[in-house]
Amino acid sequence: MLQYAAIILFMIGLYGLLTQRHVIKIIISLNILEMGLNIFIVSVGYFEGGLAPIFTSTNNTNALAFVDPLPQALVLTAIVIGVGTTALGLALARKIYAEYGTLNLDEMGEE
Amino acid sequence: MKHVLAFIFVIVVGGMIIYALQSNDQFTQYGDNDPRQTTSDAYINRDVRDTNQDVIFGESDDLESAPANTVTAIVADYRSFDTLGEITVLFISSLGVALLLGGVNKKRMALNYTPNFMLRVGSRALFGIILMTGIFIAVHGHLTPGGGFPGGTMIASSVLLLYLADDQFRTKVTGFKLLESFAGMTYVIIGLVGLFIGGYFLENFLPTGTLGNLFSAGIIPIIYVLIGLKVGSEITGIIDNFLTEEAL
């Protein structure tokens, strides 16, 4: 169920990326798309009744059924990279506003 | 018209994704994945080099990778070179933000409110608690959920609190730059030491100890703390650049 939600979230983000005309809204769409992709990648490694992949004093041997740790490791770094891209996009938006005086893509370059 | 075209395009892309997931023997359905059939089996059993050891919490000694958290074992040991690349990407993006927004003739952005006495004192007290939580999470990254990435971000969040509580506050950005360079350089130096001792870049050259102890897993806690310091100083630089404006 969460996997389909992730795909729909990805679709909503892609639709926003294609149709929005405001720079901040485009960055918000990019963030929504990224969250959908992250949920999708993590959901690939999940199975019913799996345990979180951490050895503790109760889940203490490798014979237990742990969920797949590899997609989680990939997503962990991808989230932090997402902050970097979002910050760079917002900095560019501030520069665009200082240059054109507007944030709407349609109104740029008309004056 | 354009919206209709975009809508059709999105529906087609989503339909293709769902169709590809439904009729694919190589790709399991949601909820049916079996990590024992994939590469992750070797990561969970810690036998990438075919050691065939039992992994038991609190008992196993001298595993090839000894953090109790398997995700940490992948991020900071098996795929550590990958992580070095990722924090370089973050460094480049913080450099780009500094290039676009920073500069010499910049002053602190006025937030147009004056914090009262309670807010100032309370945020000073909270600053220490959040900073300590961030350091705790970064240090215990090989035992509990968390690690260098959220720990570093919590350190940056504590600095953000100081920015919000004081109208004139600016961090010593040079100090954070030095900290970041130190963390990145130490990471590479540890990797080179591993190359000379063990024959691989970022080889674990310290004794790995017992699974589940605080002092275990060799170089992994050191590397994760360094990642935390680097991420924290980079994000603090980004926050500082966002809270400046042109001096009039």
Added chain:
Amino acid sequence: MINVFEIAVSGLLIVLAFVALNSKSLIKSVMLLSGISMLTVVAFVMLKAPDVAVTEAVIGSGLVTSLFVFTLLSFRKTGEIE
């Protein structure tokens, strides 16, 4: 077995994403993005990924939202914009 919580979180995620993109006010969109991020944390906990959940909770709900708000503040100061 159909899990009620999974369906609730999935539905809320989709509805909030839709409202965030169609909202007129920018600050409302940013706050809804923070809400989506919070629901993503719940989804990660359901998928048994506590590491990712901690990271997303710190970054998505705290840091990214504050960066958006600072950017909107700088626009408010230099010129009126909705």
